[in-house]
Amino acid sequence: MPAKYKMQIEKITQETEDSKSIILVPAESDDGLFDYMPGQFFTVEAEIMRPKVMAYDRSKEMMVGSGEIVNVTERKAFSAVSSPTEEGYIELLVKSEKGVFAPYFLEQYDVGDFCTLQGPQGRFMANIFQNGEKFVACWSAGSGIPSTVSLMKYAIDKELDLKVIVFDSNKTIEDIIYHERIKEFINQSENFISVFTVTRGGRLPNSNHPRVTHYSGRLWTDGENTLAKHAGGNWRSFFNTICGSSSFINGIGRDDNSKFAKLGDGIEDHLLEFGIPKNKIDKDQYYLQ
Numbered sequence: 001m002p003a004k005y006k007m008q009i010e011k012i013t014q015e016t017e018d019s020k021s022i023i024l025v026p027a028e029s030d031d032g033l034f035d036y037m038p039g040q041f042f043t044v045e046a047e048i049m050r051p052k053v054m055a056y057d058r059s060k061e062m063m064v065g066s067g068e069i070v071n072v073t074e075r076k077a078f079s080a081v082s083s084p085t086e087e088g089y090i091e092l093l094v095k096s097e098k099g100v101f102a103p104y105f106l107e108q109y110d111v112g113d114f115c116t117l118q119g120p121q122g123r124f125m126a127n128i129f130q131n132g133e134k135f136v137a138c139w140s141a142g143s144g145i146p147s148t149v150s151l152m153k154y155a156i157d158k159e160l161d162l163k164v165i166v167f168d169s170n171k172t173i174e175d176i177i178y179h180e181r182i183k184e185f186i187n188q189s190e191n192f193i194s195v196f197t198v199t200r201g202g203r204l205p206n207s208n209h210p211r212v213t214h215y216s217g218r219l220w221t222d223g224e225n226t227l228a229k230h231a232g233g234n235w236r237s238f239f240n241t242i243c244g245s246s247s248f249i250n251g252i253g254r255d256d257n258s259k260f261a262k263l264g265d266g267i268e269d270h271l272l273e274f275g276i277p278k279n280k281i282d283k284d285q286y287y288l289q
């Protein structure tokens with residue numbers, strides 16, 4: 001059983017309209033708390049107030065509450081944003097998906113409040129270190145970015161010989177989480193490249209940085225081998241981590257009847273199609289959709 005830690009919120013930063021980063025410091029023992037690796041997650045256990053009955057509303061495409069307001073203790077997983085090299089605190093990123101926990105937690109929790117973390121848990125990204133991978137492509141959408149940020153910071157602090165390409169997909173430029181931080185990391189290491197894409201168009205920043213690219217549209221469109229385009233000749237050597245919703249990873253989402261079905265191709269399908277073996281792909285699915 002992973003250990004439990006009583007934590008106090010030290011800082012909250014609004015990152016995008018629907019996400020905040022939360023810095024938590026141990027309120028009691030921190031024995032083993034910082035023995036995590038990039039890619040691992042903690043379960044947040046927190047008491048929130050919300051309607052007694054929560055049900056999925058097809059027309060609104062979100063969970064809608066009804067009935068009296070009650071106190072509930074909810075448990076949800078959140079990947080480490082911080083790196084284990086940053087001792088003394090754990091940073092998490094909480095993005096609302098209009099579900100049963102995040103909207104309430106984001107609204108109700110403030111600096112000084114307490115909650116519990118259980119962890120570290122999970123094996124996402126573990127094979128990077130176990131297999132001594134030297135080339136990593138990190139594919140993320142929306143809230144799937146934390147582990148990539150943790151890995152970049154860890155690689156900088158440990159001076160690892162690790163090439164990282166960040167492929168990060170969001171609806172609009174304003175939805176990119178940790179946009180500035182990733183660009184700062186890229187300035188700190190020539191081993192890093194980032195490719196940001198926005199799927200709903202709109203404004204794109206002018207980047208004159210040779211290792212920061214902004215695109216409009218989806219990754220892997222029109223038969224393009226997006227990995228080869230940015231990784232160059234040794235694209236087959238890359239270990240691929242994919243993090244986000246099921247629709248981003250493998251194209252599974254809600255159909256017109258709100259049933260889960262394979263609606264298209266996800267990043268994993270494209271990698272497999274171009275012959276990347278399964279043992280060069282690691283996935284962290286946050287939720288079905």
Ligand SMILES: Cc1cc2nc3c(=O)[nH]c(=O)nc-3n(C[C@H](O)[C@H](O)[C@H](O)COP(=O)(O)OP(=O)(O)OC[C@H]3O[C@@H](n4cnc5c(N)ncnc54)[C@H](O)[C@@H]3O)c2cc1C
Nearest residue numbers: 056076077078079094095096097098099100101102143286
């Ligand atoms: C290993 C792991 C790591 C994670 N790391 C992060 C992270 O770093 N940051 C982050 O923001 N999130 C992370 N998540 C997801 C996180 O746990 C929450 O799911 C997320 O914060 C959204 O919370 P929510 O309360 O808005 O939605 P949730 O209640 O968790 O629901 C998620 C989605 O499923 C739908 N849904 C929920 N219940 C039902 C139901 N009964 N019927 C139909 N649809 C339903 C909701 O409408 C919503 O779209 C991680 C998940 C896992 C498994």
